[in-house]
Amino acid sequence: MKKLINDPRRVVAESIAGLGAAHQDILSVSLEPTYVARRNKTPGKVALISGGGSGHEPLHGGFVGFGMLDAAVPGEVFTSPTPDPIVAATRAVSDGAGVLYIVKNYTGDVLNFETAAELAALDGTDVRTVVVDDDVAVKDSLYTAGRRGVAGTVLVEKIAGAAAERGDALDSVERIARRVAASARSMGVGLVPPIVPHSGVASFELAEDEIEFGIGIHGEPGRQRRRLEPVDALVDAVIAAIDEDAPFVAGSEALLLVNGMGGTPLSELYIAYRRAAEVLGARGVRIVRSLVGNYVTSLEMHGFSITVLVLDDELTTLWDAPVHTAALRWRS
């Protein structure tokens, strides 16, 4: 195992300490309990909180800041955070306008955020939860009842974050988050597995000419093992799987996210993007917004995922709204 770490037990604490040191203008870090909170939260705004196992950076801590999350709660690598730090983060950023939890659909995350919501309710905090389950690869999975939540999560966080930032009430922010979660569709392919620091061994084994088609972001199995093909064929198969789940509508507008799993060169993501945009274009889908890079990763896994989100004027406006986080930053 070759990693730039000191001690597998300190990976999460030292990494978020570094995040805090590098982005002091944006966020602050609490180590016990462990959470990342936005500095200078807009007063009276609905608070957005996400979290889950670590190892998917920049998700979630890299998305804390203006126009996106108010707090992120990282668990150990690929391990759900317990309710306590979620409650602590909720208390730290809630100021009366209500709180939205954005939770990827993994059993541990769902349970622990549910418990935290019940505890926060005892404080009188109105907490709503939106579960993201955008991965069309498999119906149930290793850590999941129902679909897994993967790269579409970043779109939910950005768009709901913009709604909260413009002053929407909790009902509206929740509605918009649900709309994005319901519409986003993703699927991924894994070429080389991640290695969890604690275990020191690869999450799965693949032959030199094999890939995992429909891979999860913890290296969980997808639909099948396949031969490694030219990337255009892989992209075509991923797009076909998304199309089968939610058929593309000619004339629609969409956001196309080509996401790297952590160990994939950016040049390869752009090769995949090129093909995905071509295929969607041939189906009459207009790609009006795009995002290419490492956003929802799986440690050093080599692989990619494609997410398609159908847009309308409201979602496009919220996507374009200013954001200032460690990992996403733009102005209108």
Place this chain on the structure above:
Amino acid sequence: MKKLINDPRRVVAESIAGLGAAHQDILSVSLEPTYVARRNKTPGKVALISGGGSGHEPLHGGFVGFGMLDAAVPGEVFTSPTPDPIVAATRAVSDGAGVLYIVKNYTGDVLNFETAAELAALDGTDVRTVVVDDDVAVKDSLYTAGRRGVAGTVLVEKIAGAAAERGDALDSVERIARRVAASARSMGVGLVPPIVPHSGVASFELAEDEIEFGIGIHGEPGRQRRRLEPVDALVDAVIAAIDEDAPFVAGSEALLLVNGMGGTPLSELYIAYRRAAEVLGARGVRIVRSLVGNYVTSLEMHGFSITVLVLDDELTTLWDAPVHTAALRWRS
């Protein structure tokens, strides 16, 4: 070799086609000759052009746009571009205020940009060249007379780009670029080698417990092979090497860049950042600006580099100036 490609011979063309498709608002792509040019260049501005072998993405095409480069000229992977596309890019973006070439110090790059500058001079274009050689690891190298140009290049491009954008004349833009190039100091460490698509084999071999200390961005040898140590020890050694070359001055202000080589998880870069900031802080250096992520990569190499740039008011102001490229984007 596991790569998300179609054909090793089409990697560069397909990748920049994807870059062009994903960022149509920012840049346009020419395939024959091959270069990336900014859309909507500010008229009458000094033009900034960089380039070099591909495989270092987002360098350079990802830095084309408002406040940074006007064109980027990618060669094949780890291979200098020939003078022809450099001249074509120069003609495409030059409109009379002069052109600055920002060239990483590799023999092929230096020669080919020099030839291009001579050809452009025949058109009557005033071309200046700044060579970046920020890598303190070795004096000469496999492809280099003198030091190699590595991650400091992104700082030269950003800061000189801001000077050009605010309307500085060619003399001033050149002076500022030279100042940054002269002040930036970098060094890197490699854990797992990159694989060049054409050859299909690793650029070097390392044992399971070995690292290359002072690695180049083409996988060239550095100072020595060492045992893999905890990342804090590696960071300390890199910082010590930079300090030895250009001793830190207590009370100075600096920008700290912790750069990933392409295959390194972001969480590991933040662990390294944390230590680097601590060590510099203990030496009395105030880290007032920072950048953490994959900016100057080496395909899927696992490794990192640290760059320290001493700042003054002028450089800080230019660093903070708005930038809108595929890979760096912010407002003041």
